[in-house]
Amino acid sequence: MFTYIRSFLLIFLCLYIGKGIVWITHIPISASIIGMLLLFILLALHLIPGAWIKDGSELFIKHMTLFFVPVSVGLMDHFDILQTQAASLLVGTLGSSLIVFVVIGKLNQILATHYEKKQKDKELL
Amino acid sequence: MMLWMFATLIIFYSARFFSSKFKNPINNPLLVSICVLIPVLMVLHIPYSTYFHDNFILNYLLEPSVVALAYPLYAQLHQIRQHWRVIMFGCLLGSIMSMVTGTLIALFFGATPELAATILPKSITTPLAMAVSHELGGEPSITAIVVVLAGLFGAIGGMPLAKLLRITHPTAKGLTMGTTSHALGTAAAAENDFQEGAFSSLALVICGIITSILAPFLYPLLLL
Numbered sequence: 001m002f003t004y005i006r007s008f009l010l011i012f013l014c015l016y017i018g019k020g021i022v023w024i025t026h027i028p029i030s031a032s033i034i035g036m037l038l039l040f041i042l043l044a045l046h047l048i049p050g051a052w053i054k055d056g057s058e059l060f061i062k063h064m065t066l067f068f069v070p071v072s073v074g075l076m077d078h079f080d081i082l083q084t085q086a087a088s089l090l091v092g093t094l095g096s097s098l099i100v101f102v103v104i105g106k107l108n109q110i111l112a113t114h115y116e117k118k119q120k121d122k123e124l125l
Numbered sequence: 126m127m128l129w130m131f132a133t134l135i136i137f138y139s140a141r142f143f144s145s146k147f148k149n150p151i152n153n154p155l156l157v158s159i160c161v162l163i164p165v166l167m168v169l170h171i172p173y174s175t176y177f178h179d180n181f182i183l184n185y186l187l188e189p190s191v192v193a194l195a196y197p198l199y200a201q202l203h204q205i206r207q208h209w210r211v212i213m214f215g216c217l218l219g220s221i222m223s224m225v226t227g228t229l230i231a232l233f234f235g236a237t238p239e240l241a242a243t244i245l246p247k248s249i250t251t252p253l254a255m256a257v258s259h260e261l262g263g264e265p266s267i268t269a270i271v272v273v274l275a276g277l278f279g280a281i282g283g284m285p286l287a288k289l290l291r292i293t294h295p296t297a298k299g300l301t302m303g304t305t306s307h308a309l310g311t312a313a314a315a316e317n318d319f320q321e322g323a324f325s326s327l328a329l330v331i332c333g334i335i336t337s338i339l340a341p342f343l344y345p346l347l348l349l
Binding site for chain 2: 012015018029032033035036037038039043050056060063064065070073074075076077078081085087088089090093094095098100102104106107108109113115119
């Protein structure tokens with residue numbers, strides 16, 4: 001129980017520091033991304049032990065999809081635009097997603113296996 | 126009243142229970158929840174604002190769950206050091222390609238410049254995408270929807286497509302999911318495999334930052 005409370009407190013602390021940074025600097029990057037980078041830096045520099053964050057963050061991530069439901073249901077208010085601009089919205093979004101997935105996916109696969117092989121060769125030498 | 130929050134919880138977790146029983150990409154908990162909730166709200170004449178107001182807690186938890194992604198990122202730090210070239214190259218190229226193809230296809234199909242600006246940041250996470258859309262003169266509320274659409278693409282089609290294209294390396298699979306489908310793709314990748322989730326959240330952050338920085342410069346060029 002204590003480990004959950006500790007990790008939640010740290011996660012929310014980073015989020016609100018992120019909000020503070022956005023409020024002061026008007027930087028066009030969202031508070032949650034800044035909070036995430038901040039938490040990552042704190043963990044990477046070993047200023048916070050990973051174990052302090054583990055339980056709470058795993059719980060958040062396990063249920064993350066749920067938190068998208070309220071925003072997604074907002075689709076119901078925009079059926080008119082979806083209808084009149086359907087072609088450009090749908091083809092633009094899905095077509096582009098497909099192109100990026102295929103090209104970048106293939107590229108990532110080639111690069112990842114290539115560098116892994118190189119790494120292994122180096123270890124063998 | 127939090128009636129609609131309980132409705133969301135019950136519908137989402139039943140959908141998740143059934144999707145774990147019957148493995149099928151269309152059987153996606155998010156998609157099922159939307160397809161059940163929207164018709165119910167419409168039949169009962171419940172305005173979206175009422176529904177959203179009841180669900181403010183769930184929506185509020187979206188932000189800390191993005192912050193929580195720092196942990197899988199940290200847990201894979203040694204992997205990141207090993208693969209940084211793949212990560213940076215893939216994310217830079219992926220971000221530019223996503224913005225260029227999305228905007229050009231939309232313009233080709235008769236989108237106004239405003240609508241093109243609305244679609245441009247579709248593959249990055251919702252709060253970032255809405256900020257970019259607003260900055261370019263787009264409509265942030267519609268951006269939220271195309272972001273979900275791009276997310277659903279990865280969450281539903283990502284794994285089968287990766288299998289079809291023989292994208293098997295967990296690094297490649299995770300990065301591609303995050304590049305194409307932001308946090309929704311990351312949620313799907315993380316459910317599938319811890320390492321994939323880590324690389325997906327990495328791509329989500331890096332592509333989000335790259336897109337936010339490059340969009341204001343790239344957008345005017347695309348309108349030429």
